[in-house]
Amino acid sequence: MTFSIRQLSFGDVAAYRSIRHEALLNHPEAFLSSAEAFAEKSDADIRQTLDALTVFGAVLPDGSIGGMNAFLRNEGQKERHRGWMLQVYVRPEHRGSGMSKALCEHLIEHAREKVIQIHLGVWAENEPAIRLYERLGFETYGTEPRYLYVNGRYLDEHLMVRFLDKAPGK
Structure with a gap:
């Protein structure tokens, strides 16, 4: 499978809206946001999200987005050394292709x-x-019990970290 990864911009509002809504609709257990709340967002709201986050898309040869993730750096003076990987999603037909790993x-x-x-x-x-x-x-450093309540069920979330200033697993 051929794809390239690039940062999404204001010109990608419709593509981002489509894949993000799909992710929220198909996997409510995996995300804090709901599909219903996201569907109500205006294009200006989506542009604000694309400005606040660094959103990457796996772009297929036809120009569609097969997968995405986002990076957010903490802004406080005492926590600027930390960032977050958010909104990780790959469309079902591209799972197992290496797209998630590449993103x-x-x-x-x-x-x-x-x-x-x-x-x-991660749920x-x-x-x-x-895996x-x-x-x-x-590495998992904790589990937040009952992090979400989705479809009549409490869901736990693992908190994971990767230290970039030392080799993985050290």
Whole structure:
């Protein structure tokens, strides 16, 4: 499969809206935001999101977005050394293709110039994602019990970190 990874910009509002809404609709257990709330966002709201986050898309030869993730650097003076990997999603037809790994590696390389550690939260039952993050050098440092309540069920979230200033697993 051929794709390239690039930062999404204001010209990508419709593509970002489409893939983000799909992610929220199909996997409510994996994201804090709801599909219903996201659907109400205006294009100006989406542009604000694209300005606040560094959003990467895996762009297919036809120009569509097959997967995405986002980076957010903490802004406080005492926490600027930390960043977050957010909104990780790959469309079902591209899972197992290496797209998720490529998106994460791209974000990690981008973050190296800005922070010394990357955090993420992952649904505790999402074993494929947890395995991927572990292969990429992330370690679980805690579990937030009952982080979300989705479809009548409480869901735990693992908190993971990758220290960029030392080798993975050290």
